Amino acid sequence: MRLALLLLASALLVTAEERINSDVNQKLRKEEAANSQVMKTLHMLTDRYGPRLTGSPNHEAAAKWARDKMTEWGLKNAHLESWDFGHPGWLNERASGYVTAPVKDNLVFEVLSWTPSTKGAAKSQAVLVDPPKTPTQEELTAWLAANKDKVSGRIVMVGKPTVVPVNFTAVAKRMDDEALQRRLSGQGGPGGPGGPNRTPPAKPEPGKLTAAQVNTQLDEWLVAGGALVRVNDAAMAHGMVRAFNNRSYDLAKVVPTVVLRNEDYGRIARLLDDGEKVEMEFDITNHVYPEGKTTYNVVAEIPGTDKADEVVMLGGHLDSWHSATGATDNGIGSSMMMEAARLIQSLGEKPRRTIRIALWSAEEQGLLGSQAYVKEHFGTFEEPKAEFGKLVAYFNIDSGTGRVRMANVFGPQEAADVLKSALDPFADLGVAGASASKSRRTGGTDSTSFNAAGLAGIGLGQDPIEYFGTTWHTNLDTYERIVPEDAMNASIVIAGAVWHLANRDEMLPRFTKEQMPEPVKPGRD
Known part of the structure; x- marks a missing residue:
């Protein structure tokens, strides 16, 4: 009982210390209501460039379009980052x-x-x-x-x-x-x-x-x-x-x-x-x-100010299977993340930390694009690269058109408490909280590529709508299956949470060396 009370008091203390910028959250809501681009973005990724099978001309064209669109919106350093897919x-x-x-x-x-x-x-x-x-x-x-x-x-x-x-x-x-x-x-x-x-x-x-x-x-x-x-x-x-x-x-x-x-x-x-x-x-x-043997992740940034060397990332996979145009998996996820970045850019305010968006390739072939990026930029907890200690967290979305209901972060409970505080202002949009994970097992979606390395991957849980029963990887995965209001609300929630982590005084709490779970050994994943 005493331990439970101490944990509760710790959680309340973290929540009390979180300073939520209500003015920014309100601006994000107003901008999305007045000038939403999320469905226009989805239209281009699906109707114009879908399906986006990794290594195909469609995927490369979609990646270039996303890069150019984010540049048009004012993001910096938008580029395609190549890696070896290994297959034509x-x-x-x-x-x-x-x-x-x-x-x-x-x-x-x-x-x-x-x-x-x-x-x-x-x-x-x-x-x-x-x-x-x-x-x-x-x-x-x-x-x-x-x-x-x-x-x-x-x-x-x-x-x-x-x-x-x-x-x-x-x-x-x-x-x-x-x-x-x-x-x-x-x-x-x-x-x-x-x-x-x-x-x-x-x-x-x-x-x-x-x-x-x-x-x-x-x-x-x-x-x-x-x-x-x-x-x-x-x-x-x-x-x-x-x-x-x-x-x-x-x-x-x-x-x-x-x-x-x-x-x-x-x-x-x-x-x-x-x-x-x-x-x-x-x-x-x-x-x-x-030429498809070389494929691309799309990366763009909103530069930070006094903590610019620290980074908050958000993203999702841009590639899709080929039976339809890849709307719920994961055109709308990429569109939400691009929209969240656009909303933050529209504020006219500079974040303290750099905000970086990444749209992955070859998720459908086994999280390959995000794994290549993590390996190149961050390494692992056991063999870190210089940037490892500078990543605050990576937000990921990849479950269709539904509104965001919760978040799950790889890290200690204190990290989930911070995240919950950032999400609480959006309870009216259906968000209920955050949980913590200790799993370094890959699978399911790109946030686990970060988890496996010992980094704070944040998976966003959504209402299922028709995802796993109807549209997931099927010939019915088209623009018509999207709920625009849910996509708009999810973009607001993501933008607000990213902005909060980019501007709080401290980085998101991490596992200590003693707390860090062991990596999953090859063959056990």
Whole structure:
């Protein structure tokens, strides 16, 4: 009890010491209400430059546009910071698909990225193969040998159709108080707020192959067997499709591959089960861009004054998957962060610390852009670079269109207390508080790249709206799914919190050497 009272008294003392600039917060609100640019920014990032797949000309054009727009707004040192992605860029230019017999219909699908084009229109009879799910190597080798004569010159559907049950439970679009309190108590989110509580894949039984190992050998088998096209089941309801990438990034190792909506996949599979001869046609044009091996993070600054060598960062990932225009993931997040920077710039006041915005590439391929930046500029707690001790915090947003409800910071509870004080003036906009994290595990979003290094990454938790159930990585992730009022309010909240950390007397409290959690060892992440 005594310890609890001491902790409470400490938290109250921190809160009491925080001097909140109410005039600045009011100016931010007025500017956003009168001159918001957040939806205009989103329009350009999605309608004009989307999708923004890392290494593609679209992504580079979006990065250059963001750099130039922030320069126009008055930010300084706006530039593209290059790093080695290690893979060529790729972009689907056009794709069409049809079932031509025994019925005629259009097909709804997306092309798997980093896969080759068809050689003109690929027309053939469809065949469905159903490989074993968790075989031993001997079992898979035997199955491949037994079925090798089925795929030559064919359009090959891989796996039986997934039965997607009707969902009778309505999904909440706003985070209720109970869910919010769970998040504030440290339950849920990707190294902080923002991500789904996905169960990690079960480890295979000893001697069994993983799904990835099976898939790699299937691709090799289809190439060797002369298959024309591989067709995967999207396995989602209501025509939703998620198409990711050929994990090898080597187009020679795969055949042209599409992800077909579950409704079309199931229909064709049932016709095949009836003994019907089903014919399909795909015409796919993809392009490879060798220059995409070098990709870019976008960086710009609002210079500080008496504490200019200290930095408060904000950002989110600019890249997207290619099935849609990347609006909720993460065009609107990038737009909110750009808008927050614009709001601060509009104040006409100089912050004490430098405020730096960064828009990352290759988040979707594994947080690669933010990890490259952290490695180059900051190092780690164990092997710090000169700038390590000068970063106050990094704010990140990456969970769709919803309003900001909370924040999670890597650091001691005192850091969360400071952050809560900065957020409290925006309670009327739905913000409920802040929590602290000790996890240095990467995953989910770019704030964890900072956490892993021992830096104060701040993940902003949002109302889910339609994110994980509908738009996240799907062909429905478009401008139309954005809630403008939520985006505007989130921009205000972020600007206010960033301004506060940039101007308080002390840096955000950090873990001491004795308190710093151990880094996650390779292979345990």
